[in-house]
Amino acid sequence: MAFCFSSRWEEFNKTHRITITTLFVILLLLILTLVFLLQYVFQDRPQTRQxxxxxxxxxxxxxxxxxxxxxxxxxxxxxxxxxxxxxxxxxxxxxxxxxxxxxxxxxxxxxxxxxxxxxxxxxxxxxxxxxxxxxxxxxxxxxxxxxxxxxxxxxxxxxxxxxxxxxxxxxxxxxxxxxxxxxxxxxxxxxxxxxxxxxxxxxxxxxxxxxxxx
Missing domain, CATH: 2.60.40 (Immunoglobulin-like)
Structure with a gap:
């Protein structure tokens, strides 16, 4: 019984870590995309290009x-x-x-x-x-x-x-x-x-x- 509980706990932790990692990667990609878009818009403005x-x-x-x-x-x-x-x-x-x-x-x-x-x-x-x-x-x-x-x-x-x-x-x-x-x-x-x-x-x-x- 204890072994079964331990196995399920390890599986839960593994799934939890994968979920956190996935969310972190998605958040990082969103931040990079936003930075790229802001940089593009700023560089494209007439005030920048003059x-x-x-x-x-x-x-x-x-x-x-x-x-x-x-x-x-x-x-x-x-x-x-x-x-x-x-x-x-x-x-x-x-x-x-x-x-x-x-x-x-x-x-x-x-x-x-x-x-x-x-x-x-x-x-x-x-x-x-x-x-x-x-x-x-x-x-x-x-x-x-x-x-x-x-x-x-x-x-x-x-x-x-x-x-x-x-x-x-x-x-x-x-x-x-x-x-x-x-x-x-x-x-x-x-x-x-x-x-x-x-x-x-x-x-x-x-x-x-x-x-x-x-």
Whole structure:
């Protein structure tokens, strides 16, 4: 009787150990699968891959005219939008762009009505034209002291310091299927426009990479 009980107890222990081992292996496989999936998703995110690059190729100003209460000028920014991803297309929707003087004072705007489509490993050059009429209701009015400061920069230093900000919304597609939707504010900092005459000027420091806060 004792031998029979001992045999059954050993068999129970053996079965119990096999069950625990099986459950441990299954749990380990589930953890490894979850880690792999999380790693894949994280690496696949646009914030990780950072597929979009924007370069400021040139910047110019023409017909510059300023008074104590108005700034009449045409600004032109020549940019390159580049998709450096070899798996996803990028589709940038129509967007707004703003010019800021000395980092904080909005001086001009532009509404870009054309969308930008970038195939894998492709780039596209794009021109943005800024006019005062594009800012109606979009930026607060400038104070007289700001106009005075811009005039002094142009007359004394022949340089006006600007930043260009673009409020972008874009999607990423893989084989025609939308996978990601992002909204970012890309900025081309430190655009020092040098005046070559009283009304015309341009940016002369070469191609500049614009900052994208992924």
């Amino acid at each position: 597929p979009l690059l924007i370069h400021l190729n040139s910047f110019s100003v023409s017909n510059f005219s300023i008074t104590t209460s108005a700034l009449e000028v045409e600004w032109k920014a020549h940019l390159t939008f580049e998709n450096r991803d070899d798996e996803f297309e990028i589709f940038i929707m129509p967007f707004e762009a703003y010019l800021y003087y000395n980092d904080v004072f909005g001086v001009s705007c532009a509404s870009v009505a054309e969308s930008i489509q970038l195939k894998e490993r492709r780039q596209k050059e794009f021109m943005i034209k800024f006019k005062p009429s594009g800012c109606l209701g979009k930026l607060p009015p400038l104070e007289e002291k700001v106009f005075q400061q811009i005039r002094e920069d142009r007359e004394k230093n022949s340089i006006v310091h600007l930043d260009l900000q673009m409020n972008l919304r874009f999607q990423e597609f893989q084989k025609g299927v939308a996978k990601w939707n992002l909204s970012i504010n890309a900025t081309c900092y430190d655009i020092n426009v040098s005046f070559v005459s009283a009304t015309d000027g341009k940016y002369m420091e070469g191609v500049r990479k614009c900052y994208i806060p992924w």
